[in-house]
Every structure is written in C-alpha cells, then in structure tokens.
Amino acid sequence: MEKVIEVRDLRKKYGNFEAVKGIDIDVFKGEVFGFLGPNGAGKTTTLEILEGLRKPTSGTIKMFGEEIKGDVIPEIKERIGVVLQQTSFLDHLKVKEILELFASFFKKSISIEKALEMVELKEKVNAYPENLSGGQRQRLAIAVALINDPDLIFMDEPTTGLDPQSRESIWVLVEKLKSNGKTIFLTTHYMEEAQRLCDRITIIDHGKVVETDSPEHLILKYGGESKIDFSCTPTPPTEKVEELERELQGKIHKLDDHCRIVTKDLTQTLEKIVLWSKKNNVSLTDVFFIEPTLEDVFLNLTGRELRD
Amino acid sequence: MKSGNTLLLKSFYMFVRDGKATLMMFVSPLAFMLILGFVIAGISGGTQNVSVRLAFHLSKNLQPFEKALEQEARNAGFSAVFVKDEKTIKRLVSSAKMQMGISLTSTSMTFFYNQAFGQYNNYLRILQKFVSQAVKKRISGIPTYVEAQPVKINRGVNLTVISFIVPGAMAIAILTACVLSTATAFSNYRSNNTLKRLKVTPLSGNTFAFSIAVHRFWSSVVSSILTILAAEAIFSTIYSINWLLLLLITSTAAIMSIGLGTIFSVVFRDMWTTLNFSTILLTVMMLFSNVFYPFSIMPNYMRIIAHTMPVTYFTQGLRYALGISPMYMSEFLLVNAIFAFAGVMLVIIGGRIMFYFERR
Known part of the structure; x- marks a missing residue:
C-alpha cells in the first residue's frame, strides 16, 4: 500500500520539556488515520509539525514520498488540506469570498458550488462567517480545506466543542470524504469519533506512541471483558446471588440499584443469568450489555482515562 | 499572480x-x-497681520542708498530701522524688538534672526523678496550676489x-x-x-x-x-x-x-x-x-x-x-x-x- 505519510523518530522539545518523544507513524493512501490521546499528549504538536507549522527537533518526515526538510514545499502544500483546531477566517469576507480567496492560492481547485455542496452550506454562500453556527463554521473550515481538492486532509479535533447534531454532520462528511478516496489524518480525544471514523488508530500518551492498530483489533487486544448490568425484582437474597456467582464462576458487583458481572463470553453468561432468574422466580429488569471501547483500551494501555 | x-x-x-x-x-x-x-x-487668536520690522546696517559706501531702502520697505508694508553697527542689530533682534536684521556691504549680506522666533523662515523669504526688489529697482552698483528669487507670499502676510x-x-x-x-x-x-x-x-x-x-x-x-x-x-x-x-x-x-x-x-x-x-x-x-x-x-x-x-x-x-x-x-x-x-x-x-x- 502506498504510504502518504512516513514519520520516523520524530521529536519535539520545548526547552527541557519533550512534547513528542520519538514517534513513528505510517499513514496509507485512502485511510482515515486517527491520532487518539488525551489533552497534552502531543497530538496537535505532531500534527502541526506535519502541517509545517512547527519545527521538529529531530526525526524524518516523508509526505507523498518526498522528505520534508525545513518548510513544507509549495508542491506538497498543493496536495494537502488543513482543518485547524480553531479556525478563524479573514474578517469581513462572505463565505463565497473566503472560498474564492483560498481557491486562488492553489494551482488546482474545485468550484465554490461543489465545495459548499459537499459541506451542505450552499444556502450560506453570501453569509458572513460570524453569522454561522459553530457547526456551520466548522463545515466552512472543512470546505476551505477541500477547495484545492487535496489528496491528504489534516483535521485537528474537528468536532471539539460542537453539539451532537453538528458532530454527526461532520462525521458523515468525513465518511463521504473517505469514500471519495481521500486520506485523512484525524486527531481526536473522542473515542466514539475514532471508533466510528478511523481505519487505524495510533494511541499517543505523554508524547509516545502506545499502540497502533485498527479500532476493532485494539479493542479485541486491549479492551478487556464485556459487562452485563442487570436489576432483579424482587431483590434476591444474598445466598441466591452467591449461587449465581458460583454458576458464573465470577464475582457479581453490587452497584447502586443494579448488579454488574464481567465476562469474556457474553452469550453464555446471559444464558446462565436467565436460567438462574427462572429457577429462582426473579424477574430480570434493565439488562444492559457493555462492550469494551477505546476508552477501556486507553485505560488498560496507559493506566489512566482518556479525558484525564 | x-x-x-x-x-x-x-x-x-x-x-x-x-x-x-x-x-x-x-x-x-x-x-x-x-x-x-x-x-x-x-x-493664537486666529490669523493676524504681523508687523515686520527690519534693522539695517549699511556699510559706508552703501549709506547713500539708505533712503531708497527705507522707501522700498515702506512700500512693502515693513518698517526699516537703520543702525550704526551689527552689534545693535544683534541686540534689537535678540530682544525681539526687530524680527530680522541685515548687514549689507558691497561684497556681503548678513542676516540676523532670533532662533526663538518660530516663523523666521517666512521672514527670510519676505526679506529676500524685499531686498531683491530694492536691489533691482533702486540700488545700482551693488554686485549681483543678491539672488532675486520670486517667492509667492503676500505683502503683510497672514502668518x-x-x-x-x-x-x-x-x-x-x-x-x-x-x-x-x-x-x-x-x-x-x-x-x-x-x-x-x-x-x-x-x-x-x-x-x-x-x-x-x-x-x-x-x-x-x-x-x-x-x-x-x-x-x-x-x-x-x-x-x-x-x-x-x-x-x-x-x-x-x-x-x-x-x-x-x-x-x-x-x-x-x-x-x-x-x-x-x-x-x-x-x-x-x-x-x-x-x-x-x-x-x-x-x-x-x-x-x-x-x-x-x-x-x-x-x-x-x-x-x-x-x-x-x-x-x-x-x-x-x-x-x-x-x-x-x-x-x-x-x-x-x-x-x-x-x-x-x-x-x-
């Protein structure tokens, strides 16, 4: 598979503090590559080095097979689109004018109409960005990033601070870009975002790559066991609960108003619980299955939570 | 582009x-x-007509032209005072009794002005015009070292x-x-x-x-x-x-x-x-x-x-x-x-x- 980005032993120091500690990354053509980590993990620093906004202390970066030495050359800039964490547009310009302006910076560009259609902002063509909602502004930022029809798009936490509806619309947009064959480098600290959008994920913590794999493999390898939460009516006596524990060969955790059992085999465990409830004339209420997530992966890999 | x-x-x-x-x-x-x-x-009380007073010292050979100069000054709306030496000119100018002083010989012309007086540049121009005109019209025998340059400035100018x-x-x-x-x-x-x-x-x-x-x-x-x-x-x-x-x-x-x-x-x-x-x-x-x-x-x-x-x-x-x-x-x-x-x-x-x- 063709490598779009190849990073080796990338380091970035600020004085005595090393924000990025020798990381290796490979991003392949057409994939959505997720860079997942808590705030301050080194995600944005790494991304900005790749975008040409920060100087690496050491390490090598190749983009489209070209080694980046110093500033990113215009030929590479022609092929990339960037969505910054906080985008501000030039003041007093309308949506259409902003896109026209950015289109003029590149040799190749798509039409303004097409860009607006992709981000579903056609009706806002003559609006000023300050009159757009947060989600619309972010979609405009994406339209600006797409105006040169880039092969590679960098997105730095594109849904941070957005409401669920706006977030969903950005996710749909990213999925659309992926289906159009674009390579996307996405940083996020939202596990559900990474899980839904990314083909492969690199988990970064304290400036170091902890693990890289597909979300499914990461969960399988490091997510741990599934959980079943359930409540019973009437509340069974302690000896009956102990009976179930013996049956399941595991500990039942009593939480506020329900019980939790951790299991490797969800189906078999559920069957045993149902049988136990019938045998003891207990009704099962509020049964929930909790699958392991990237949050669990992160917790298991780093010993701390993603939003720490 | x-x-x-x-x-x-x-x-x-x-x-x-x-x-x-x-x-x-x-x-x-x-x-x-x-x-x-x-x-x-x-x-500053708006615009005002400034009375320009000039102190002259003429060398002996030029003293016959004193009246001609005085007349020319009057015609131009200035008052000319003739003094016996340059020292007097300096005293009059430094005490602001005169705006400008001129010492004229047949080979040289020296201007005296008070540095504390802000608009001296304008007076220099007025003076230049006045002296030049006087030289042109009335005074013969003075060499042409006094260069006559037309300066667009009004008589009794609003400074x-x-x-x-x-x-x-x-x-x-x-x-x-x-x-x-x-x-x-x-x-x-x-x-x-x-x-x-x-x-x-x-x-x-x-x-x-x-x-x-x-x-x-x-x-x-x-x-x-x-x-x-x-x-x-x-x-x-x-x-x-x-x-x-x-x-x-x-x-x-x-x-x-x-x-x-x-x-x-x-x-x-x-x-x-x-x-x-x-x-x-x-x-x-x-x-x-x-x-x-x-x-x-x-x-x-x-x-x-x-x-x-x-x-x-x-x-x-x-x-x-x-x-x-x-x-x-x-x-x-x-x-x-x-x-x-x-x-x-x-x-x-x-x-x-x-x-x-x-x-x-």
Whole structure:
C-alpha cells in the first residue's frame, strides 16, 4: 500500500520539556488515520509539525514520498488540506469570498458550488462567517480545506466543542470524504469519533506512541471483558446471588440499584443469568450489555482515562 | 499572480467593510487636524497681520542708498530701522524688538534672526523678496550676489500658527493611522490563527503583507489630500501647494509607516503589546520632533533626537510641499527615496518573518 505519510523518530522539545518523544507513524493512501490521546499528549504538536507549522527537533518526515526538510514545499502544500483546531477566517469576507480567496492560492481547485455542496452550506454562500453556527463554521473550515481538492486532509479535533447534531454532520462528511478516496489524518480525544471514523488508530500518551492498530483489533487486544448490568425484582437474597456467582464462576458487583458481572463470553453468561432468574422466580429488569471501547483500551494501555 | 489579484480585491472588501479601519485611515487625520486646528486657532487668536520690522546696517559706501531702502520697505508694508553697527542689530533682534536684521556691504549680506522666533523662515523669504526688489529697482552698483528669487507670499502676510501646525498634525495622524492600522491588522490575524491558516497554503507572506498594505496606502494618501483641503477651507491657511511633491511625500511616508507597522506586529507578537509600543513611540515622535515647534526653538539635545525621527522628515517634506518651509529639492528627493525604500523593505521583511514565525 502506498504510504502518504512516513514519520520516523520524530521529536519535539520545548526547552527541557519533550512534547513528542520519538514517534513513528505510517499513514496509507485512502485511510482515515486517527491520532487518539488525551489533552497534552502531543497530538496537535505532531500534527502541526506535519502541517509545517512547527519545527521538529529531530526525526524524518516523508509526505507523498518526498522528505520534508525545513518548510513544507509549495508542491506538497498543493496536495494537502488543513482543518485547524480553531479556525478563524479573514474578517469581513462572505463565505463565497473566503472560498474564492483560498481557491486562488492553489494551482488546482474545485468550484465554490461543489465545495459548499459537499459541506451542505450552499444556502450560506453570501453569509458572513460570524453569522454561522459553530457547526456551520466548522463545515466552512472543512470546505476551505477541500477547495484545492487535496489528496491528504489534516483535521485537528474537528468536532471539539460542537453539539451532537453538528458532530454527526461532520462525521458523515468525513465518511463521504473517505469514500471519495481521500486520506485523512484525524486527531481526536473522542473515542466514539475514532471508533466510528478511523481505519487505524495510533494511541499517543505523554508524547509516545502506545499502540497502533485498527479500532476493532485494539479493542479485541486491549479492551478487556464485556459487562452485563442487570436489576432483579424482587431483590434476591444474598445466598441466591452467591449461587449465581458460583454458576458464573465470577464475582457479581453490587452497584447502586443494579448488579454488574464481567465476562469474556457474553452469550453464555446471559444464558446462565436467565436460567438462574427462572429457577429462582426473579424477574430480570434493565439488562444492559457493555462492550469494551477505546476508552477501556486507553485505560488498560496507559493506566489512566482518556479525558484525564 | 492569480492569488495576488484575488487577495488584492478581497483585502479591498475587507478594508472598506471594516468600519474601524476606514475610520482610522480616513477620519482620524481629519479629526486630529480639526481638533488641533481649533485648539491652536483658539490659543493664537486666529490669523493676524504681523508687523515686520527690519534693522539695517549699511556699510559706508552703501549709506547713500539708505533712503531708497527705507522707501522700498515702506512700500512693502515693513518698517526699516537703520543702525550704526551689527552689534545693535544683534541686540534689537535678540530682544525681539526687530524680527530680522541685515548687514549689507558691497561684497556681503548678513542676516540676523532670533532662533526663538518660530516663523523666521517666512521672514527670510519676505526679506529676500524685499531686498531683491530694492536691489533691482533702486540700488545700482551693488554686485549681483543678491539672488532675486520670486517667492509667492503676500505683502503683510497672514502668518498663522495653524499653517505651521497643520502639516505636523497631518504627518503624525497619517503615521499613526498607517502604523496602528497595519500593526493591529497583522497582530489580529496572528492571534486569531488566520496567519497560521494561510501559512499552510502556498501563499507567500510578502503577497499577503502587500495586499493588506496597499489599501492602507492609498487611503492615507487620499486622507492627507482631504485634510489639506479641509485645513485650507476651515482655517484659511495660505499654502502654495505643489501637489506633485505633496503626493510624493505623502505616498512615501505612508509606505514607510506601513512598513513600521508591519515590523512592530512581527516583533511584538501580541496585539496589545504592539498597540502599546506603537502608541508610546508615536507620542515620543510627536513630542520630540518638529511637528509642533520648529527646530529653531529646540534645545540642542532635542534637535539631535528630532533628527532621528522619521516624522521630522515627513513633516519637513510636507511643509516644503505646502510652500511654507525651505528645503533643498535634492534633500526632499533623498528623504522620499529613503522612505519608499525603507517602507518596501520593511513590508517585505515583515511579511516573510511573519509567516516564518508561524512555524515555531
């Protein structure tokens, strides 16, 4: 598979503090590559080095097979689109004018109409960005990033601070870009975002790559066991609960108003619980299955939570 | 080229739609001049006819022409007093009893003037005209070392402080508008990440810097012309305007000011620091230059400081273009060349560094 980005032993120091500690990354053509980590993990620093906004202390970066030495050359800039964490547009310009302006910076560009259609902002063509909602502004930022029809798009936490509806619309947009064959480098600290959008994920913590794999493999390898939460009516006596524990060969955790059992085999465990409830004339209420997530992966890999 | 043209057009929209920027560029020089003008006019009591008194000392061989000179002076609306020696002239001029003194021999002419008297340049011109005419008409036998140059100035001329102040006020207002407007624009673009966003495109820093500078440039030139016309209409200033020179000095000074603004925004990356520094520097420039008072009344140390201030040369050039202050044409052109070169270089360097600093 063709490598779009190849990073080796990338380091970035600020004085005595090393924000990025020798990381290796490979991003392949057409994939959505997720860079997942808590705030301050080194995600944005790494991304900005790749975008040409920060100087690496050491390490090598190749983009489209070209080694980046110093500033990113215009030929590479022609092929990339960037969505910054906080985008501000030039003041007093309308949506259409902003896109026209950015289109003029590149040799190749798509039409303004097409860009607006992709981000579903056609009706806002003559609006000023300050009159757009947060989600619309972010979609405009994406339209600006797409105006040169880039092969590679960098997105730095594109849904941070957005409401669920706006977030969903950005996710749909990213999925659309992926289906159009674009390579996307996405940083996020939202596990559900990474899980839904990314083909492969690199988990970064304290400036170091902890693990890289597909979300499914990461969960399988490091997510741990599934959980079943359930409540019973009437509340069974302690000896009956102990009976179930013996049956399941595991500990039942009593939480506020329900019980939790951790299991490797969800189906078999559920069957045993149902049988136990019938045998003891207990009704099962509020049964929930909790699958392991990237949050669990992160917790298991780093010993701390993603939003720490 | 495509990006340059589009950026120029879009930055024009940005400029004209930005009320604060247009207000700063167009209205502030006018407002500054008007406020200052009314204050100065109030203090100085408006325009007034100044009685010009000249003290003459003639060498022995020229004394027969005393009456002729006296008559000529009277005809010109001045009073001439003839004294026995140069020492008396010095005493009369230093005590401000006479505005000017002239010691005339058949081989030399010495002018005496009081440095504390701000408008001496005008008197020099009046004097030159008067003496030249006298020489032409009445005095024979004096060699032609007295050069007769026509000076457009009225008899019993209206010498007003406001005429002197307006160019200074205009210079400081244009400088302030260009420096602050440019510096705040670039600082703002940096703080809201616009520069960062532009840095990741193939656009060059210079192209961006020039597109922002261009609209500040033309607006300051237009604004300065409006200010002069308003000053003439409202305060009856009497200028002998050389429009070409006025356009030249305003344009080059605007370029230089924009260059300064660009550099300030690069050096002081934070907008408030940029603004504070620019304001302090402009205030210092205003006070330690010839904006409000001529060199002649400055103490020596202040003259040295004044000569390091760009606004001094801008004001001097403006006064020259308005016909109220002498300056060698070569000096005027040199000042303009330096302003234009320095301004363009500062914008180029500033534009490059501005984008360079976005890669930390």
